[in-house]
Amino acid sequence: MWSSKARARALILLRSLRSRHPPINPQVPSKTLTLIPPSSSPKPRFFFSSPSSQWPSVGKDSEIYGISDSNSPLPEDGDEKVGIFGGIEEENILPEDGDEKVEIFGGDEKVEIFGGDDKADIFGGIEEENAPEIDPEQVESVVSILHGSSSADSIGLSLDKLLLQQHLSLSEEFVARVIEALPDDAGADCLIGFFKWVLKNEESSAKNPRTVGLLVRSVRNSMQLTKMEAYALWDLVKELGKEKGLLNTEILNELIAMFWKLEKGKAGLEVFSMFDEFGCHADGNTYYYTIEALGKRSLFDDGWGVCKKMLDSGNLPDGSRIGRIVKFLCRGKKAKEAHLVYSMAKEKNISQLTPSLDPLVRGLSACDETVPLALELLEDYPKGANKYANRIFGSVVKGLCRIKNVQEAKELLLRMASSGPPPGSAVFNFVITSLSKEGEMEDAVALVKLMESKGLRPDVYTYTVVMSGFAKGGLLDEAYKIYTEAKKRHGKLSPATYHVLIRGYCKMEDYKKALECMDVMKQDGVQPNTDEYDKMIQTLCLKALDWRNAEKLLEEMKESGLYLKGTTRSLIAAVKELEEEAAQEEGVIPA
Structure with missing residues (x-):
């Protein structure tokens, strides 16, 4: 107006x-x-x-x-x-x-x-110079034939008849109006049949980028699209593509997106591979659609091949799509390659890259070689965005512990505790376990206290790994103190907790305390398993030569319904016999 x-x-x-x-x-x-x-x-x-x-x-x-x-x-x-x-x-x-x-x-x-x-014009109406006059009734007649026909042959016969009766003017605009007027539930075969009919009767009206683009877009959006119709359209486009300048990037992108929709990754890759032949240049969407199509079939190697061409060209899609590409590569165990994609996007100042950090950091943390890269990427999280990223940060901590970079893991844990994201018990346990294995018991105990100050309750596992660290260093008194503290905080401990003390006392050759610990274990309602009995009996026989306590343990096993291996059973008899022989030689009657 x-x-x-x-x-x-x-x-x-x-x-x-x-x-x-x-x-x-x-x-x-x-x-x-x-x-x-x-x-x-x-x-x-x-x-x-x-x-x-x-x-x-x-x-x-x-x-x-x-x-x-x-x-x-x-x-x-x-x-x-x-x-x-x-x-x-x-x-x-x-x-x-x-x-x-x-x-x-x-x-x-x-x-x-x-x-x-x-x-x-002077009364406000928009006027196009030399615009062709289109009879809406003729458009409606053609649409009715296409929407109501069941086969390509019937479409052609009906359109031939209408062409003679109404003297259709098959201009480019008329063809475009017909394609646009068809509803989404019209069959894709009707669209392709109509296009071929126009191509036969008025080639110039069909052979232009606008009409071809409308055809491809309409077929892609068809609600009844089948794989056979998609391949028929692709065959038609390949034939049209022999004429230079007829196809463009947008048309080919629509085709790739169509095959992505149908989960036909190889067909999408074929379209991608013919860009040069058609005289077209791939853009960011081209690479994205092709990778997504390949992702439907988990074709990770082919997808990485497309990614390499994308990196060489420098044409990247927007940040949200970069995130999906990164996720695809990480799903295929190609986190290192995904890092290259992310790095180029960052260099090009592409926005909205934060969502791609989670899958990338998690993927890099899973491989020993790329854990340092994962640690560096934690700096890319915006302030506040890492509030709920404790699992992601925890995966880096776990990776650092796995590659025995314990000090880096401890520093990251302390950073999480001070500025976020708040670490959970599992993250503390990763570091405490690694420090205990390395003999860094002072740091391990300090982390236990920090854990408690953050409102986290150390579980039985946490106490057990600290006890194990002390026991390995021969500090059984310190291990027993941790055991006492664990018993106060938890009503029932695990068999592994008692096993740490038993094995520690055996290592120090204090077999009396080891047996006392087994008694306490049973009193606390934790039944030793077959392996625990077996190892204790072997230790008593081979190191202490104490077949009597070993035999008592054997009787306890029978009462508990446990079965001792024959080799260990014979070991008790052998030690007993050895003692009797030694006593006879010395003229002493064995008790």
Whole structure:
């Protein structure tokens, strides 16, 4: 719609042309305004008509703010602007933002009042120059045939009949209108059949990028699209692609997206591989669609091949799509390659890369070689974005412990405890276990206390690994203190907790305390298993030569329904026999 300002200017200009400026040739009647309603368009359009071909024209000297004949001087700097009524005109006759562009046709030249984006006639209707006239009834007739036909043969016969009856004008615009008018539930075979029919009857209307693009997009969006129809469309496009310049990147991208939708990764890769042959250049979306299509079939090696070409070209999609590519590569155990994609996107200042960090850091942490890269990437998390990333940070801690970089793991844990994300018990356990194995017991105990200060309750496993560290160092008293503390905090301990003490006392050859620990274990309701009995009996026989306590343990096993291996059972008998032989040699009667 016109603004009131634009309409007023148009009417003023019309009046000035009709009444204020007489014809150049006085003998020629002045122009009149005649309404000529076009038959093919509901919008009226105004033209100037005259009994003679010689009427006043708006010449090259005419200005937007005034009309002069060829002898009138043009306004110069400092001169007043002559308005359309011949007087002084305000400065704001020039176009303003939001006004519309109005054209008055008055001869060989156009006078335009600028004020908007659209070109309008004097009553505000948008007018396209030389636009072909399209009969909507003919479009509807063709759509009805395509939507109601069940086979390509019937479509062709019906369209041939309609072509003769209604004298269809198969222009590019008509073909485009038909394709756009078809509903999404129309079969893709109908679209392809119609296109082939047009190609046979009016080749130029089908062989242009616009029509081909509409066909491909409509087939892709078809609700009833089948794999056979998709391959039929691809065969047609390949044939059309022999003509240079007919296909473009957008058309081929639509084809790749279509095969992605149908989970046909190899077909999408075939389209991608023919870009050069068709004279097209892949863009960021091309690489993204192809990788997604390959991802549907877990074709990770082919996907990485496409990624390498993407990196070589430097054409990357937006940040959210980079995240999906990174996730795809990490799913295929290609975290190192995914890091290359992320790094290039970062160099190009592509935004919204944060979502790609989680899968990338997790993937890098799973491989010993790339754990340091995962540690570096933690710096890319924006402040506040790592609030809920404790699992991701924890995976880096675990990776550092796995490669025995315990000090880096401890520093990262302390950083998490001070500034976030808050570490959980599992993260503390990773580091405490590694420190205990390394004999760094002072640091291990300090982390236990830090854990408690953060409101986390050390579990039985945490106490057990600390006890194990002390026991390995021969510090059984310290291990027993940890055991006592664990027993206060937890009603029932695990067999492994007692096993740490038992094995520690056996290592120190304090077998009496080891046996006492087994008794306490049973009193606490934790039953030793077969392996525990077996190892204790072997230790008593081989190191302490104490077959009597070993035999007592054997009887306990029988009462508990446990079975001792024959080799260990025979070991008890062998030690007993050995003691008897030694006693006989010394003349001592064994007790």
